Amino acid sequence: MALEQAQAAANKKLALKLVWIIAGALLFAFALVPLYDVICSVTGLNGKTKNTAESAAKAVVDLKREVTVQFVSSVMPGLGWNFYPKQSSVVVHPGQVTTVMFEAKNITNVEVAGQAIPSVTPGKASAHLKKIECFCFVRQTLKPGEVKALPLRFFVSAELPKDVQEMTLSYSFFPASQ
Amino acid sequence: MSTTTVAHHDEHHDDHPTGIMRWLTTTNHKDIGTMYLTFSLVMFLVGGSMILGIRAELFKPGLQLMNPEFFNQLIGVHALIMIFAALMPAATGFANWMLPLQIGAPDMALPRLNNWGFWILPPSAILLTLPFTLALFGVGDGALATGWTFYPPLSVQGGIGVDFAIFAVHLLGISSVLGSINIIVTIYNMRAPGMTLMKMPMFAWGWLITAFLLIATIPVLAGAVTMLLTDRHFGTHFFDAAGGGDPIMFQHLFWFFGHPEVYILLLPVWGFIPQILQTFSRKPMYGYKAQVYSLWAIGALAVVVWAHHFFTAGMPVPALLYFMYSTMAISLPLAVLFYCWIRTMWKGSMSFETPMLFTVGWIILFGIGGLTGLVLADVAADAQYHNSYFVVAHFHYTLFAGGIMGIMAGVYYWLPKMTGHMYNEKLGKTHFWLTAISFNVTFIPQFFVGLAGMPRRIPDYALQFAEFNMISTVGAFVLGLSQLLFVYIIISCVKGGKKATDKVWEGAQGLEWTLPSPPPYHSFTEQPVVK
Numbered sequence: 103m104a105l106e107q108a109q110a111a112a113n114k115k116l117a118l119k120l121v122w123i124i125a126g127a128l129l130f131a132f133a134l135v136p137l138y139d140v141i142c143s144v145t146g147l148n149g150k151t152k153n154t155a156e157s158a159a160k161a162v163v164d165l166k167r168e169v170t171v172q173f174v175s176s177v178m179p180g181l182g183w184n185f186y187p188k189q190s191s192v193v194v195h196p197g198q199v200t201t202v203m204f205e206a207k208n209i210t211n212v213e214v215a216g217q218a219i220p221s222v223t224p225g226k227a228s229a230h231l232k233k234i235e236c237f238c239f240v241r242q243t244l245k246p247g248e249v250k251a252l253p254l255r256f257f258v259s260a261e262l263p264k265d266v267q268e269m270t271l272s273y274s275f276f277p278a279s280q
Numbered sequence: 281m282s283t284t285t286v287a288h289h290d291e292h293h294d295d296h297p298t299g300i301m302r303w304l305t306t307t308n309h310k311d312i313g314t315m316y317l318t319f320s321l322v323m324f325l326v327g328g329s330m331i332l333g334i335r336a337e338l339f340k341p342g343l344q345l346m347n348p349e350f351f352n353q354l355i356g357v358h359a360l361i362m363i364f365a366a367l368m369p370a371a372t373g374f375a376n377w378m379l380p381l382q383i384g385a386p387d388m389a390l391p392r393l394n395n396w397g398f399w400i401l402p403p404s405a406i407l408l409t410l411p412f413t414l415a416l417f418g419v420g421d422g423a424l425a426t427g428w429t430f431y432p433p434l435s436v437q438g439g440i441g442v443d444f445a446i447f448a449v450h451l452l453g454i455s456s457v458l459g460s461i462n463i464i465v466t467i468y469n470m471r472a473p474g475m476t477l478m479k480m481p482m483f484a485w486g487w488l489i490t491a492f493l494l495i496a497t498i499p500v501l502a503g504a505v506t507m508l509l510t511d512r513h514f515g516t517h518f519f520d521a522a523g524g525g526d527p528i529m530f531q532h533l534f535w536f537f538g539h540p541e542v543y544i545l546l547l548p549v550w551g552f553i554p555q556i557l558q559t560f561s562r563k564p565m566y567g568y569k570a571q572v573y574s575l576w577a578i579g580a581l582a583v584v585v586w587a588h589h590f591f592t593a594g595m596p597v598p599a600l601l602y603f604m605y606s607t608m609a610i611s612l613p614l615a616v617l618f619y620c621w622i623r624t625m626w627k628g629s630m631s632f633e634t635p636m637l638f639t640v641g642w643i644i645l646f647g648i649g650g651l652t653g654l655v656l657a658d659v660a661a662d663a664q665y666h667n668s669y670f671v672v673a674h675f676h677y678t679l680f681a682g683g684i685m686g687i688m689a690g691v692y693y694w695l696p697k698m699t700g701h702m703y704n705e706k707l708g709k710t711h712f713w714l715t716a717i718s719f720n721v722t723f724i725p726q727f728f729v730g731l732a733g734m735p736r737r738i739p740d741y742a743l744q745f746a747e748f749n750m751i752s753t754v755g756a757f758v759l760g761l762s763q764l765l766f767v768y769i770i771i772s773c774v775k776g777g778k779k780a781t782d783k784v785w786e787g788a789q790g791l792e793w794t795l796p797s798p799p800p801y802h803s804f805t806e807q808p809v810v811k
Binding site: 113114116128138219 | 457465469496504507533596
């Protein structure tokens, strides 16, 4: 009997140790969320760009090189807007500050706010697209039927990897609460 | 008559409540194993009839039988049921029945936990399928319609079926984690004196690694679906790009669990397949150590290759290359295993009873599953094959042939031991040939339509795929109906039949064959000594 009790105690001890592994794995799952963001913003994986203003003073213009920047737009379900870039692409020199225009129209009869989320392809170019001024920095609110011109001032940094000749900037407008 | 005789009687005989209370309250590993296996068989038929609905719809192009929403629901629930309610409980059932017998233990280490682990399963199966019934009464819009992978944003927008599935996954996860704790503790603490780790039966090794994979990855799935739940109802933005989240992150979390899950389904089978091979080849298994190390290598690689499930979601080239090479590296230890399995048969004095037929068929068909997996692991090729029927055919070769046909081999191998009767050999062989042939008739055409570009999870298709889909549907119905024969064979074997000997098979090796057939309710109360 003593032997059986010792066995039961040993079983319980090992089982509790395994419960700690399970708790650790659960914690790990939630720790992956901030970890994922850190990895993406450090490496530019997944086309995440910084949504904050850069200073144009840092720009060194490289006239010998040309880069094509294409624009893509989409509106997510739940937001009754038309949204498109006024030009499908521009050719710029690295460092050259450029302004491009997007346009949004509220086609519903209620006032709604939207938030534009950018993404850049290829991923390795995403860190080199520097925005000076962008409609995506803040929420945009449109009255019923209102048309709004949305400017973006940006430059491509001269450190852009040499093999990147084309990059695509995509904006998705999501519905945002007021 | 003295009291001592009564006490003696209590200790050593099948003293347990009868009727339903026996099964509700049992802590006996054989009872619980039987319940797991029965549950698995029932859910196998439920999940199977769902996919027959899908195949009936796909018999002809165009929409005939169901609307696309219902089609999507059947697909997702079919997968969840087959993975979590059919394959995993079958493997756990074998673990409960056979591990204590194989390692000379009186029972599982934590019998009450064991009872719990099982009785969580039926409620979760009900949770998973209840939305179908609710929809009939006008509540909600049916079951999970996102496919079993729950990808957001679709799963964030989905109806109550998603919530039901999330809670079902929580429960199923708790059940398998409890089962895993029990198995690890049993293997570490309850082995017969003298049975060192490197003398354990291969089935114990397969399950030990499976159990470690389960406790490391199921919590990650539980976390991911919990985040999904809070995104749906409590205003979090884990996977919502508008709020700073990222839907791709869900794919990483999901497949961090999802890829090891493949090996969770297969490793127990890789454990008992060599035992069946040595039995019917009448010689010891080849390369015991090599097999153990290969199992560990696969277990370790399983958790670092997950992103090959979504190569097309967009990843930088170095990441693509890493996931491609590491995925392909898994084929090396797997090739060692195949070599050992074939070498075990080599120059053996082989006979082909039903378990051996299933095992040899398993090696060939699972081999096809493995090789087509190598094709999919190729980043350049995967861009074409991703989300096509080629993928569907590939994972059914690994999970139906490699998983379920392996389980069937195990059922025929151990059924005489569990019931004390021989099954009908002639019917068993018929079942094998029907299953193996109709399985290939079902899935070989899917390789071709997949290569030609037919996408999966779509209820309609282009006209040029019509013939192949027709063949595939005919195969699926033969495959499905053949399983009724399987059910009949099992039931008639439980009810009666030729008395099985203790050893059952001439070449059987291992402790479970030293016990009577069927083994007494309490076995190995005195642990055997292994030399």
